[in-house]
Amino acid sequence: MATVSKTNGNGHGGAPLTKADFQAPVETRWCPGCGDYAILAAVQGFLPELGIPPERTVFVSGIGCAGRFAYYMNTYGMHGIHGRAPAIATGLVAARPELSVWIVTGDGDALSIGGNHLIHALRRDIPVKILLFNNRIYGLTKGQASPTSELGKVTKSSPFGTVDAPFNPISLALGAGASFVARTLDTDKHHLPAMLRAAAAHPGAALIEIYQNCPVFNDGAFDAMTEKQTRDANVIALEHGQPIRFGAERERGVVRAADGTLAVVAVADAGEDALLVHDAHREDPSLAFALSRLADVAGGVAPIGIFRAAPRESQTAEVAAELASAHRSFADGDLAALLHGSDTWSVGA
Amino acid sequence: MAVAKGIEERERVIVRFAGDSGDGMQLAGGRFTDATASLGNDLATLPNFPAEIRAPAGTLAGVSSFQIHFAARDIVTPGDTPNVLVAMNPAALKANVGELERGATIIVNEDAFTVRNLQKAGYDANPLDDDSLNSFIVRRIPMNTLTQRAVEGMEEVTTRDALRAKNLFALGLLCWLYDRPTAVTEAWLEKKFAGRTASLEANLAALRAGWSFGETTELIDVQIRVPAAHDMEPGIYRTVNGTTATALGLVAASVRSGLQLVFASYPITPASELLHELARHRKAGVRTIQAEDEIAAAGMALGAAFGGALGVTATSGPGMDLKAETVGLAVMLELPMLIIDVQRAGPSTGMPTKTEQSDLLMALYGRHGESPLPIVCATTPAQCFSAVLDAVRIAVRYRTPVILLTDLFLANSSEPWRLPDVELLARIDPALAPANGHEPFEPYARNADGARPWAVPGTPGLEHRIGGIEKSQPSGGISYEPANHQLMTDQRRERIAGIEVAPLVVDADDDADLLVVGWGSSFGTLRAAVRRLRQGGHPIAHAQFHNLNPLPANTGEVLARFKRVLVAEMNDGQLVRVLRAEYGLHIESYAITQGRPLLAAEMERELLERL
Numbered sequence: 001m002a003t004v005s006k007t008n009g010n011g012h013g014g015a016p017l018t019k020a021d022f023q024a025p026v027e028t029r030w031c032p033g034c035g036d037y038a039i040l041a042a043v044q045g046f047l048p049e050l051g052i053p054p055e056r057t058v059f060v061s062g063i064g065c066a067g068r069f070a071y072y073m074n075t076y077g078m079h080g081i082h083g084r085a086p087a088i089a090t091g092l093v094a095a096r097p098e099l100s101v102w103i104v105t106g107d108g109d110a111l112s113i114g115g116n117h118l119i120h121a122l123r124r125d126i127p128v129k130i131l132l133f134n135n136r137i138y139g140l141t142k143g144q145a146s147p148t149s150e151l152g153k154v155t156k157s158s159p160f161g162t163v164d165a166p167f168n169p170i171s172l173a174l175g176a177g178a179s180f181v182a183r184t185l186d187t188d189k190h191h192l193p194a195m196l197r198a199a200a201a202h203p204g205a206a207l208i209e210i211y212q213n214c215p216v217f218n219d220g221a222f223d224a225m226t227e228k229q230t231r232d233a234n235v236i237a238l239e240h241g242q243p244i245r246f247g248a249e250r251e252r253g254v255v256r257a258a259d260g261t262l263a264v265v266a267v268a269d270a271g272e273d274a275l276l277v278h279d280a281h282r283e284d285p286s287l288a289f290a291l292s293r294l295a296d297v298a299g300g301v302a303p304i305g306i307f308r309a310a311p312r313e314s315q316t317a318e319v320a321a322e323l324a325s326a327h328r329s330f331a332d333g334d335l336a337a338l339l340h341g342s343d344t345w346s347v348g349a
Numbered sequence: 350m351a352v353a354k355g356i357e358e359r360e361r362v363i364v365r366f367a368g369d370s371g372d373g374m375q376l377a378g379g380r381f382t383d384a385t386a387s388l389g390n391d392l393a394t395l396p397n398f399p400a401e402i403r404a405p406a407g408t409l410a411g412v413s414s415f416q417i418h419f420a421a422r423d424i425v426t427p428g429d430t431p432n433v434l435v436a437m438n439p440a441a442l443k444a445n446v447g448e449l450e451r452g453a454t455i456i457v458n459e460d461a462f463t464v465r466n467l468q469k470a471g472y473d474a475n476p477l478d479d480d481s482l483n484s485f486i487v488r489r490i491p492m493n494t495l496t497q498r499a500v501e502g503m504e505e506v507t508t509r510d511a512l513r514a515k516n517l518f519a520l521g522l523l524c525w526l527y528d529r530p531t532a533v534t535e536a537w538l539e540k541k542f543a544g545r546t547a548s549l550e551a552n553l554a555a556l557r558a559g560w561s562f563g564e565t566t567e568l569i570d571v572q573i574r575v576p577a578a579h580d581m582e583p584g585i586y587r588t589v590n591g592t593t594a595t596a597l598g599l600v601a602a603s604v605r606s607g608l609q610l611v612f613a614s615y616p617i618t619p620a621s622e623l624l625h626e627l628a629r630h631r632k633a634g635v636r637t638i639q640a641e642d643e644i645a646a647a648g649m650a651l652g653a654a655f656g657g658a659l660g661v662t663a664t665s666g667p668g669m670d671l672k673a674e675t676v677g678l679a680v681m682l683e684l685p686m687l688i689i690d691v692q693r694a695g696p697s698t699g700m701p702t703k704t705e706q707s708d709l710l711m712a713l714y715g716r717h718g719e720s721p722l723p724i725v726c727a728t729t730p731a732q733c734f735s736a737v738l739d740a741v742r743i744a745v746r747y748r749t750p751v752i753l754l755t756d757l758f759l760a761n762s763s764e765p766w767r768l769p770d771v772e773l774l775a776r777i778d779p780a781l782a783p784a785n786g787h788e789p790f791e792p793y794a795r796n797a798d799g800a801r802p803w804a805v806p807g808t809p810g811l812e813h814r815i816g817g818i819e820k821s822q823p824s825g826g827i828s829y830e831p832a833n834h835q836l837m838t839d840q841r842r843e844r845i846a847g848i849e850v851a852p853l854v855v856d857a858d859d860d861a862d863l864l865v866v867g868w869g870s871s872f873g874t875l876r877a878a879v880r881r882l883r884q885g886g887h888p889i890a891h892a893q894f895h896n897l898n899p900l901p902a903n904t905g906e907v908l909a910r911f912k913r914v915l916v917a918e919m920n921d922g923q924l925v926r927v928l929r930a931e932y933g934l935h936i937e938s939y940a941i942t943q944g945r946p947l948l949a950a951e952m953e954r955e956l957l958e959r960l
Contacts, residue, residue: 024814026826053809056807061816071827074812076812077814078655078814078816079816080816084648087640087641087644087647087648090640090648091648091649091652091653091658092652092656092806094653095652095653095656096657098807117644117645323634323635324634325634327603327609330634332772334632334633335771336768339768339769340585340768341587344586344768345389345586347581347585
């Protein structure tokens with residue numbers, strides 16, 4: 001089936017963008033029940049509200065199940081090589097800072113083979129939105145332990161249980177100086193778009209860790225946070241300016257001890273006034289880091305929401321604009337002067 | 350009072366400055382080069398330095414040298430052996446004396462020949478005092494003492510400043526000896542030491558003291574003149590090394606294509622200099638990125654190319670290993686991209702400051718799968734400029750990554766460059782795909798060259814997805830179809846094989862039986878060797894490759910025309926294997942891996958043996 005985007009030809013003709021404009025005319029091929037379907041639908045459903053047409057949107061992905069995402073978006077897209085999407089996107093935005101550039105990656109892609117590129121993209125604070133699908137397993141290669149697999153996890157590559165401690169992707173991103181870091185859940189139809197919205201509004205690099213279920217190799221990894229019976233007890237929803245509390249009756253909360261460490265307490269014991277009020281905009285990332293440490297991989301408790309949204313002073317856009325303008329105005333005469341340099345001599349005919 | 354001095358005219362001279370790597374020999378050589386260029390001599394230079402920034406002072410490992418060959422006629426190499434060696438310490442003497450021919454002049458800094466320095470250099474006895482240097486003309490000059498005396502009484506100039514300026518004393522002396530102006534160096538010093546009066550004054554005083562020493566003492570009684578070159582093509586000239594010529598070629602390619610240059614690289618010897626040079630060209634709109642690693646640098650260049658820029662990365666040996674995966678992706682994506690490999694001696698870290706034509710086979714075959722790509726090489730330092738333009742032309746027209754092979758020798762050596770007329774440089778048409786109205790866009794539809802459209806983000810109607818998975822022709826969708834993979838393999842091969850490259854030029858005597866073949870930076874040496882044979886009345890032929898993939902269409906015919914063919918290269922025999930495999934001919938090989946360029950005398954000998 002061929003769909004023709006409204007943006008073909010002479011622009012949009014005034015019609016508002018719809019989800020269909022971002023759906024590529026190809027069959028989606030993830031396993032039945034894969035969390036990636038929900039994320040794809042959420043992204044395609046969200047993008048129209050940005051008002052940026054598909055031709056000015058680019059998805060760059062690496063290798064892994066998540067890597068296929070780029071093929072399903074009716075935008076410009078590049079399915080790159082394992083772990084290198086941030087490097088490719090860095091070059092792309094260096095040349096074309098005006099584009100809306102999204103990176104789709106997974107826990108193996110971003111945190112194992114591509115760890116170096118991820119931290120440097122965050123360090124540089126390049127204008128890209130990074131969607132890190134974390135299913136805590138290697139899916140495309142059929143079930144090996146990933147750098148986010150919980151300690152002791154039994155997989156094909158770790159029949160006696162893993163012995164390597166996992167990464168906490170939020171902590172890692174904050175450590176790399178990320179100016180925007182959030183976490184959400186694949187199946188949360190309201191929270192996921194809200195995180196996409198906030199990331200899109202952020203001027204620099206924005207990383208969203210998306211807990212994503214792999215029904216084949218790591219089914220139920222996030223059930224504690226997504227199932228009706230348990231989610232209220234385990235999801236610590238962070239909201240800027242609000243006291244941090246959770247639980248079915250909002251009976252639990254986060255307080256900060258005198259030594260700066262955070263603890264989960266019963267609100268009844270600590271008192272409402274003692275609860276930590278979330279401030280995502282703090283210049284200092286220490287508190288965001290402390291919040292990231294509340295995630296308990298084994299127990300299933302974890303904060304979701306925006307840990308940090310603190311736009312950094314950046315010259316990136318200015319430099320790019322200055323260079324683009326310099327390039328446009330640098331003509332043959334300027335080139336001749338450059339080639340000439342300062343010390344020349346003449347040989348007569 | 351000046352003594353009367355004789356003046357002798359010579360057609361060509363080779364001078365080598367040698368000292369400890371902290372002695373400023375590269376600086377002295379560079380300034381001598383500028384002074385020589387200003388006189389209109391043809392010239393070629395060969396810097397040679399250790400990998401250690403400061404190897405233990407006074408040891409053989411720490412010796413740094415700079416050789417310059419200048420002449421009253423067109424010359425093509427930095428010369429084999431120097432007529433004059435300046436040795437600033439015993440180690441410099443020991444490291445270089447073996448290359449001198451009988452009768453050469455050695456100017457030594459006598460003050461540095463202390464017991465301790467002699468020990469460090471491994472001398473049991475002072476070679477200045479025994480008869481080991483009898484076959485040379487040795488000039489003993491106490492340069493430390495004379496430099497210190499020259500700065501005596503200057504305020505704020507320390508003994509240390511004085512000692513550091515002794516390279517300028519040596520330079521001043523050589524400038525007098527070869528009648529080079531010092532004004533060029535003085536102007537350079539004033540700029541370099543602006544605001545640092547003490548250092549400036551010390552250096553100027555040392556330079557002038559060196560000159561005056563030559564002029565007034567009786568130690569050196571003949572001044573040598575090398576008139577301006579008489580057979581250089583008319584035009585405006587400047588001196589460039591290969592690094593500068595490459596950088597300028599990239600800026601020129603950007604201007605003549607209208608594509609913004611995005612240059613990403615990771616520091617590595619000797620390619621880093623290219624990053625330094627390009628980072629200065631913000632006025633030309635050059636975007637440089639110092640990447641987190643070699644892999645990222647390649648990815649950034651490719652990402653920039655996807656965005657419609659001129660994406661370029663540069664590296665050297667080990668970096669090529671790391672970039673291979675990304676280059677393979679670029680082959681699959683069929684996007685224009687330039688990878689510059691400033692070759693150095695390998696394998697592994699090898700000898701990072703020594704030259705080698707090490708990576709031809711890697712450039713050809715160093716990726717998994719069937720992944721052909723074009724390879725261009727540069728033949729002289731100045732020719733790096735046009736090699737870049739040729740490589741970019743191929744990359745853009747045929748939508749392909751291109752590997753440009755230069756090497757450490759080209760990067761660091763300099764020669765006069767006749768400035769091109771900018772308007773006569775060929776325009777490079779990026780031919781970006783225009784916005785599409787109605788038809789579904791086919792990213793892998795091919796034109797007559799076999800090239801696909803370059804459709805850049807931002808263009809309405811051309812939204813498409815590309816990636817490393819095999820493409821369906823022409824839709825660009827993922828395909829595992831057997832027949833499609835065969836088709837795409839064939840098309841990738843044919844597109845590269847069909848690239849238009851200039852024919853192989855043969856410089857042959859009518860009755861020549863022997864053809865010597867080279868590629869890249871051996872051009873000058875082979876030409877010099879061929880000249881010598883001709884002067885001796887021996888017929889000979891020479892051909893030098895600029896394009897290594899595809900090879901020029903007339904290559905087989907050229908090789909078959911001669912009774913004997915010798916391929917000379919600085920590796921273990923890479924091009925010769927390619928030519929044997931490609932044409933099934935008996936071809937001889939002269940291949941060395943000694944971390945140095947081929948020498949004219951060595952090639953003359955090899956050719957004479959085969960006549």
